[in-house]
Amino acid sequence: MAWLVLIVSGAFEAVWATALGRSAGFTKLSPSIVFALGIVVSMAGLAYAMRELPTGTAYAVWVGIGASLTVAYAMITGDESASVVKVLLILGIVACVVGLKVLH
Template sequence: MLVLSGVLESVWAVALGRSEGFTRLGPSLTFLVACAASMAGLAYAMRTLPTGTSYAVWVGIGAALTVTWSMATGDEAGSALKVLLVLGIVGCVVGLKLLH
């Protein structure tokens, strides 16, 4: 549930950027639905996982996917260093999750 919730965090982050300040209906609705579902999944995960770990894993997944998506679509310049740093985030997320 926490992984899916982190994926949805990336969806709402991208949609928020594309909503142009909530002036575009499609991305604005995507943001609202994905944000609500992401928060609900995070809350559900926090029933059995510590808050700090849950939040760190959720944010890490969302951040890594958002940066990766932005580089893949050309919205953001990519570099070997960025890829290495995103892999560092992923490694830390995996490590935190394995501890619980």
């Protein structure tokens, strides 16, 4: 159960990171609210998962999922340029996250 919660909380990291970027320094209400809710859910899930998983592993997986999804979303929406090298590097992060799960 801890792994599932960790994966979901990693996805919420991408939600709050994206919302933070769209909040324009917390001057836009809707993205600011999404940021606040997203960070609470994300951190709560990370805290829950860390009750059963080692801190380093849980944090690395959480950041890896969040960072990968944030960049992927930005590339899909056109907010960030996409390239083969970027996609390969993101896939490398995902591979490392999977590796941490396999080794745990």
